[in-house]
Amino acid sequence: xxxTHNFAIISLVLGCISIPLSCMxxxxxxxxxxxxxxxxxxxxxxxxxxxxxxxxxxxxxGYIIGIxxxxxxxxYFILLVVIIVLAIVSAASN
Numbered sequence: 001x002x003x004t005h006n007f008a009i010i011s012l013v014l015g016c017i018s019i020p021l022s023c024m025x026x027x028x029x030x031x032x033x034x035x036x037x038x039x040x041x042x043x044x045x046x047x048x049x050x051x052x053x054x055x056x057x058x059x060x061x062g063y064i065i066g067i068x069x070x071x072x073x074x075x076y077f078i079l080l081v082v083i084i085v086l087a088i089v090s091a092a093s094n
Contacts, residue, residue: 005046008055011039011062018069026077032069039063 014035022028042059 003053004055005042005053005059007038007042008046008059008062011035011042011066012058013062014038015062015065015069018066018073022069022073022076026073026080028069029073029077032066032073035062035066036070039066 012035014031018028018032018035020028021031039059039062043056043063046053046056046059
């Protein structure tokens with residue numbers, strides 16, 4: 001292994017940044033989706049090189065963190081919509 005794949009590093013960094021952002025009204029999805037894509041692409045290119053390029057575990061971690069934070073952001077967004085709808089229905093009934 002001569003070097004670490006750049007996309008693997010970027011995927012992990014974006015995945016880590018998406019963790020706190022997923023708690024902020026679901027905006028983590030804007031960072032976690034690129035983390036998923038870059039992690040997937042880095043894993044693919046590393047495997048195609050016969051593992052001559054390093055960073056497979058970094059890419060895998062960024063990929064997994066991206067998936068988890070995308071799910072968390074999606075659930076948070078759904079919860080926020082439900083709360084808003086319930087507030088509107090409650091206000092309309094009064």
